[in-house]
Amino acid sequence: MAPQGAPLSIRAVRGEDMKAVIELDALVTGIKKREYWNSLYQRHEKTAVSGQHFLVATAGTKVVGFVIGEVRDWEFGSPPCGWVLAIDVRPEARLLGAATQLLQALCQGFRRARVTKVRTLLARENTLILSFFRSQGMMISPFIPLEMDLMP
Ligand SMILES: CC(C)(COP(=O)(O)OP(=O)(O)OC[C@H]1O[C@@H](n2cnc3c(N)ncnc32)[C@H](O)[C@@H]1OP(=O)(O)O)[C@@H](O)C(=O)NCCC(=O)NCCS
Structure with a gap:
C-alpha cells in the first residue's frame, strides 16, 4: 500500500502526468528540466511502439x-x-515496493x-x-564505462 493507504498501480505515462514527473525529477536531482522532459515525452509518444518504455506508479490519482x-x-x-x-519514487512513497513494481513492469515490457x-x-x-538494483538481482556487468573531459 502507498501513502494514505491507496493501492499502488503501474501504467503507461500520460501527458497529464508530466507535471508530476518533472516535479519528482527536480526533487531528486535538484534541477528542473521542463523542456527536456516535455521533449522526451513527445519522443516517447512517437517511439513507444519501437522500444521506449515510460511508466508511472500511482497511488490513487497521485x-x-x-521509470524510463x-x-x-x-x-x-x-x-x-x-x-x-531513470527510476525515481517520491520520498513519502518509498520502501513500499513502488520501484520494485515499476522495474518488474519495465522488464515485462522488455521480455x-x-x-x-x-x-x-x-x-x-x-x-x-x-x-535498490542489487536487491532486484542486478550485478556488475562485463562492460566498463569510460569518459574524458572535452573542455580544457
Ligand atoms: C531507489 C528508489 C528508486 C527505490 O524506490 P522504492 O520504491 O523505495 O524501492 P522499493 O520499496 O521497491 O525497495 C526495494 C528494495 O530496494 C532496497 N532499498 C530501497 N530503499 C533502500 C534504502 N533506503 N536503503 C537500503 N535499501 C533500500 C531494499 O532492498 C528494498 O527491499 P526491502 O524493502 O525488502 O528491504 C528510491 O529510493 C528513489 O527514488 N531514490 C532516488 C532516485 C535516484 O537516485 N535515482 C537515480 C537516477 S536514475
Whole structure:
C-alpha cells in the first residue's frame, strides 16, 4: 500500500502526468528540466511502439514514481538489451515496493520485446540506487564505462 493507504498501480505515462514527473525529477536531482522532459515525452509518444518504455506508479490519482527504459539494438557490440534510463519514487512513497513494481513492469515490457538482458548505469556514490538494483538481482556487468573531459 502507498501513502494514505491507496493501492499502488503501474501504467503507461500520460501527458497529464508530466507535471508530476518533472516535479519528482527536480526533487531528486535538484534541477528542473521542463523542456527536456516535455521533449522526451513527445519522443516517447512517437517511439513507444519501437522500444521506449515510460511508466508511472500511482497511488490513487497521485503519481508517486516513474521509470524510463529503452531497448537498444547492437550498440556497444551487444545483442539487443533493455536499458533502465531513470527510476525515481517520491520520498513519502518509498520502501513500499513502488520501484520494485515499476522495474518488474519495465522488464515485462522488455521480455515482450524479446530482450533477455537488462542493464543500467549509476553514479558510483549513489548507494541508495545501488542497494535498490542489487536487491532486484542486478550485478556488475562485463562492460566498463569510460569518459574524458572535452573542455580544457
Ligand atoms: C531507489 C528508489 C528508486 C527505490 O524506490 P522504492 O520504491 O523505495 O524501492 P522499493 O520499496 O521497491 O525497495 C526495494 C528494495 O530496494 C532496497 N532499498 C530501497 N530503499 C533502500 C534504502 N533506503 N536503503 C537500503 N535499501 C533500500 C531494499 O532492498 C528494498 O527491499 P526491502 O524493502 O525488502 O528491504 C528510491 O529510493 C528513489 O527514488 N531514490 C532516488 C532516485 C535516484 O537516485 N535515482 C537515480 C537516477 S536514475
